Amino acid sequence: MAHEEGNLNSFASILGNDIAIKAYREGRLPFPDGAIIAALHYRFIPSAENNKAFGRDQSCVAGAPTNVQFMVKDSKKYAATGGWGFGHFNSDGKTVDDAFMKTCFPCHQKMKERDLVFTRYSP
Amino acid sequence: MAHEEGNLNSFASILGNDIAIKAYREGRLPFPDGAIIAALHYRFIPSAENNKAFGRDQSCVAGAPTNVQFMVKDSKKYAATGGWGFGHFNSDGKTVDDAFMKTCFPCHQKMKERDLVFTRYSP
Numbered sequence: 001m002a003h004e005e006g007n008l009n010s011f012a013s014i015l016g017n018d019i020a021i022k023a024y025r026e027g028r029l030p031f032p033d034g035a036i037i038a039a040l041h042y043r044f045i046p047s048a049e050n051n052k053a054f055g056r057d058q059s060c061v062a063g064a065p066t067n068v069q070f071m072v073k074d075s076k077k078y079a080a081t082g083g084w085g086f087g088h089f090n091s092d093g094k095t096v097d098d099a100f101m102k103t104c105f106p107c108h109q110k111m112k113e114r115d116l117v118f119t120r121y122s123p
Numbered sequence: 124m125a126h127e128e129g130n131l132n133s134f135a136s137i138l139g140n141d142i143a144i145k146a147y148r149e150g151r152l153p154f155p156d157g158a159i160i161a162a163l164h165y166r167f168i169p170s171a172e173n174n175k176a177f178g179r180d181q182s183c184v185a186g187a188p189t190n191v192q193f194m195v196k197d198s199k200k201y202a203a204t205g206g207w208g209f210g211h212f213n214s215d216g217k218t219v220d221d222a223f224m225k226t227c228f229p230c231h232q233k234m235k236e237r238d239l240v241f242t243r244y245s246p
Binding site: 001002003004005006008011013040042044047049050052053054056057058059060061062065107110111118119120122123 | 124125126127128129131134136163165167170172173175176177179180181182183184185188230233234241242243245246
């Protein structure tokens with residue numbers, strides 16, 4: 001899970017396929033080929049109904065879905081971008097252009113010591 | 124997912140068994156017997172390494188696990204508490220006393236219109 005503030009203001013649930021989760025659990029880096037990590041992004045919104053029940057403003061929950069992003073590990077196919085292929089699917093069905101997709105790798109590359117993966121494993 | 128501020132300052136990932144997820148998807152209320160909902164709670168902490176990569180303070184992630192809570196639906200067995208049995212397991216292995224457990228139902232009861240379940244389904 002992750003919450004990004006600022007203009008993103010997003011709430012993310014991050015999932016992995018069996019290969020990715022196994023690597024996470026074993027602390028194996030780099031991730032092996034075949035690993036897939038998915039990030040389900042939603043708006044990060046206050047919950048008026050929860051706050052009413054709790055008697056104070058404390059609760060933030062997932063709002064409308066915004067997009068789903070994927071990282072797919074294939075060290076040969078995606079050699080030019082650190083072995084990872086990046087995918088982005090807007091929840092409204094609109095596609096994103098190449099310029100948008102070219103922003104994935106430069107940012108993820110900053111997390112080189114963890115094989116470009118921002119999300120840590122939550123046991 | 125949910126983030127609770129204030130003295131809780133928690134980050135929760137909420138999961139359901141097949142019966143619970145099916146009811147969620149169908150918008151079925153009350154939840155049928157056999158439904159189980161689990162809440163995995165963590166600390167809600169800023170991520171210094173993510174913020175460094177992003178170049179600004181924006182990222183909050185799951186910190187140390189704190190507890191796992193369960194709601195188990197059995198309308199006969201748990202008739203006295205709205206048909207739900209409540210479970211709480213601290214991540215440090217310490218048990219909680221009866222007085223603690225008696226606080227679950229009164230608060231969840233405030234969400235009577237959604238069968239005592241705070242978490243909405245995120246598609």
